[in-house]
Amino acid sequence: MPTPGASPWREPEHDELADLVRAFFAKEVLPHAARVQAQGHPDRDHYRRAGELGLLGLSVPAEYGGGGGGFTHEAVLLDEQTRSGDNSLGIAVHSGIVTGYLVAYGTEEQKQRWLPGLCDGSLIGAIAMTEPDGGSDLQAMRTRALRDGDDYLVSGAKTFISNGGLADLVIVAVKTDPAQRAAGVSLLVCEVGPAAASGTTPATGAEDTGEPGGAPGGDRPGFRRGRLLSKIGLKGNDTAELFFDDFRVPAANLLGGAEGLGFAQLMGQLPQERLVIGIGAVAAMERAVELTVAYVKERTAFGKPLIGHQNTRMVLAECATRARVSRVFLDDCIAKHVRGELDVATAAMAKSWLTEGQCEVVDRCLQLFGGYGYTTEYPIAQMYADARAQKIYGGTNEIMKELIARAL
Missing domain, CATH: 1.20.140.10 (Butyryl-CoA Dehydrogenase, subunit A, domain 3)
Incomplete structure (x- = not known):
């Protein structure tokens, strides 16, 4: 079998990163695997520790708290995570997807506001596209965002959302113009957290035991996390339902500066x-x-x-x-x-x-x-x-x- 280092794009710095990632999962994450699988979501502390080691936002520019690298660095991290056997930390979504939207489409204020927290692990990111009745047909989504002064009122439901149980920051695909299909889609950054380590777990309704990382909770008015979905695999990752009922989001959280750019x-x-x-x-x-x-x-x-x-x-x-x-x-x-x-x-x-x-x-x-x-x-x-x-x-x-x- 070829070694990871056989990839032609890899440089010595990628191999050094691989060593760091391998050690992180072996020492910090895998010893807790059985408990994490049982609770149905990773520990927030594991995100924070990854942030302390510089493993989050590897491709985010350094001025926003990231590693200043490129996609190849993200690729090494994700490769090593899979090889380690961990299936709990949603870094693929958090760093591989969410930060990319902010870097590509965020205003300078938005980047300064959210990227440092995503890179140090104090914020956990998710993206919400799929709806209960709408699978892969993104143009037909029903979640609405109606303008109300300086805010949007978001109403609708999303499902199968990776990192949805613990996420503080969710990029939500919405319809700002329900009469349009693709042209009516926009992306709003919804600050739904922090998800508190108290209360009841959406997965079971059982009282939180206070284990490290805690259970999802602490939702804001107009936003509710549904149950953590019980899956046949990826049991350590928090895949959740999200519900919005006139959830108020500042218009300044619109990605791209104009409506209709989301698709x-x-x-x-x-x-x-x-x-x-x-x-x-x-x-x-x-x-x-x-x-x-x-x-x-x-x-x-x-x-x-x-x-x-x-x-x-x-x-x-x-x-x-x-x-x-x-x-x-x-x-x-x-x-x-x-x-x-x-x-x-x-x-x-x-x-x-x-x-x-x-x-x-x-x-x-x-x-x-x-x-x-x-x-x-x-x-x-x-x-x-x-x-x-x-x-x-x-x-x-x-x-x-x-x-x-x-x-x-």
Whole structure:
């Protein structure tokens, strides 16, 4: 298997960053994995610690509290997080997506106001596009933002919102002109937190135990977090429902300075979001192969190690090849993105093909573990459950194929 350092865009500074990220997850996050999975959301302290180490906002300019790097630095962090086995911290959304919107479209005042907190971990970010009745059809969203003096009154519901339980800052896609489709969409930055470490958990309604990080809560008038969704995978991340009922948002929080720019802003940032998903997919493929190779060399059947059986070798050869080709394609997409050349169709190809590969490789690797692969005692089982969402969020793979077809 190729090492991460084989990527042609990597420099020594990326390898040093990888070492820091690896140590952070090993020492600060993974020891708490069982508790975090059980509570259904990460600890806020883990975001703060990541911020202290300079791991949040790696591509945000230094004048706003970020690392002053580029997307390749974000890619290294996300790769190492997947390799570590952590599925709780929503850094892919927080740093890989939310900060990108603010850097690209925020006013100077907005950048100075929010980016430092996102970079030091005192603020947790989320983005809310999907609605209960509206999946991938963003133009048909029903959440409204009506102008009321110097504010907007936001009403509607969003669902499947990663980081939604703990988020302090949510970029919300709204309709400022309900009569229009794409031209009526705007993005508002909603300050909904801080989510307090007290009260009841949306996940269970049980009294908060005061564990580190605490439970979501402390919502503002007109805003309510619904339950933390119970999922088959990614159990440590807080995926939530969000409800707005005349939630008052200053008009100064409108991204882009004018109404109706939201759909174009979403389309401008979605290629990076899909590339972020692809990074996790490739890292998961490589990790699955590495774990499985180690297992089949130790496990015996019919008097010899599993690796000695032809079927095992053939399956692993195919999975290793799929992972290697995926890494090369991903590296090409990252290089294009850094040059500003990653188009919508290619990003859609990356998102769909890489996540399909992730699900296939993890499934085939799990099979080689036999019954043990189906038990949560082995990481491959968690990887199997976590992988399935990759083909859904960020735009379903069916939508990705439609985007690809339109470009033919």
